[in-house]
Amino acid sequence: MTMTITMTSSKSLSAPGDRLQDYETEDxxxxRVSALKKVSYDVMVQPRLLDPANPALARAVTSGAAPARRLIVIDATVHSLYGEQLAAYLASQDVEFNLCVIDAHESVKVMDTVFEVVDAMDAFGVPRRHAPVLAMGGGVLTDVVGLAASLYRRATPYVRIPTTLIGMVDAGIGAKTGVNFREHKNRLGTYHPSSLTLIDPGFLNTLDARHLRNGLSEILKIALIKDAELFELLAEYGASLVEQRMQPGEDAAEGAALTVLRRAVQGMLEELQPNLWEHQLRRLVDFGHSFSPAVEMAALPELLHGEAVCVDMALSSVLAHHRGLLTVAELGRVLDVMRVLHLPVLHPVCTPELMRRALADTVKHRDGRQHLPLPRGIGDAVFVDDLTQQEVEAALLMLAEHEQAPQQPTLRGPLDLGV
Structure with a gap:
């Protein structure tokens, strides 16, 4: 089975086509230079990617020329699990390659690691256009390699092979690259999508349960803002998806795995493509990403990215309930699914002061507006621009009560802020 999604977008200054316009001023x-930059890239689901009988990876790395030379940047854990299989595959395709092995995790998602990749690119002699670097690992690894590729010779192509669930449905399929700077999440970055992303669910067989849940959090994000059917699949099969490592098969839960993956990727790309360069700062996919950057960095290394996103989604869902956008029953279902997936809804770093600073930084990031997505029912969302600190503190209080008695949460009625 192969699923291919081709992303196409354009970036322009002000004109519908390339042109040079001269005009007179007082001085x-x-x-004025106006130009279009067309971008097209493929996202493909390719099971058994390292099987020599599967030509998908060979097409990506050989470009029809043999022998081919490729630099492969690979996560250290992925290398220990799949390094021999990868080497055998490349040897069968007559590909000469060098490995740059990175112990990629959030604490090293910084410019020094980008420079390490750039050093490897320079030492290998990566040409500018026709020998894409291969990035194989989780979201941190693909973000770092993407940034390095965008900087090296001002834009070098690369191919992503995400090996974590969060990489397959989020970090590995968009246009953004980035690293952390000081206490800020992804403060430095570029827009530089890979020419191709190859998704093999088989890699999830060796992913631990926590990292599977980490990716399911980003899938839950898509479900809550735009896909009620996806939410129902998570509610019914969430625990089984973790137990069975998201592997497709014959029974209902195994059959749900592929559907969940496809709907998550499709939903994410539907939101990204019309606004790939983020000219529009009202983005539904920012649900769960208004408070979470500050939470994740303050809790580092205790929280994974998806876990911090889930804390944000829980807080945002309570805010939606207080505004009458979610009923008591709907909010209860949202929190229940988070509990079924063993995802956190609160963390000790979530103080009112941290939330205040987080929202203030988000407002700067969104050019002076909150543009805060809140769920409206399950499978829809709206934006608000007038969230108050009082509302945030009331929501934190409710989540704290939920943590103390998750089976019987104290759900306040709409606009009953409890303060």
């Missing part, structure tokens, strides 16, 4: 001549 002399002036020129």
């Amino acid at each position: 002399g001549a002036a020129w």
Whole structure:
């Protein structure tokens, strides 16, 4: 089975086509340069990617030329699990390769690691256009390699092979690259999508349960803002998806795995493509990402990215309930699914002061507006721009009560802020 999604977008200054316009000013001549940059890339689900009988990876790394030379940047854990299989596959395709092995995790998602990749690219002699670097690992690894590729010779192509669930449904399929700077999440980055992303669910067989849940959090994000059917699949099969490592098969839960993966990727790409360069700062996929950057960095290394996102989604869902956007029953279902997936809804770093700073930084990031997505029912969302600190503190209080008695949460009625 192969699923291919081709992403196409354009970036322009002000004109529908490439042109140079000259005009006069009071002080002399002036020129305006207008250009289009067309971007097209493929996202493909390719089971058994390292099987020599599967030509998908060979097509990505050989480009029809033999022998081919490729630099492969690979996560250290992935290398220990799949390094020999990868080497055998490449040897069968007559590919000469060098490995750059990175112990990729959030604490090393910094510019020093980007420079390590750039050093490897320079030492290998990566050409500018026709020998894409291969990035194989989780979201941290693909973000780092993407940033390095965007900087090296001002844009070098690369191919992503995400090996974590969060990489397959989020970090590995968009246009953004990034690393952390000081206490800020992804503060440095570029827009530089890979020419191809190859998704093999088989890699999830060796992913631990916590990292599977980490990825399911980003899938839950898509479900809550735009896909009620996906939410129902998570509610019914969430625990089984973790137990069975998201592997497709014959029974209902195994059959749900592929459907969940496909719907998550499709939903994410549907939101990204019309706004790939983020000219529009009202983005539904920012649900769960208004408070979570500050929470994740403050809790580092205790929380994974998806776990911090889930804390944000829980807080945002309570805020939606207080505003009458979610009923008591709907909020209860949202929190129940989070509990079934063993995802956190609160963390000790979530103080009112941290939430205040988090929202203030988000407002700067969104150019002076909150543009805060809140769920409206399950499978829809709205934006708000007038969230108050009082509402945030009331929501934190409710989540704290939920943590103390998760089976019988104290759910306040709409606009009953409890303060």
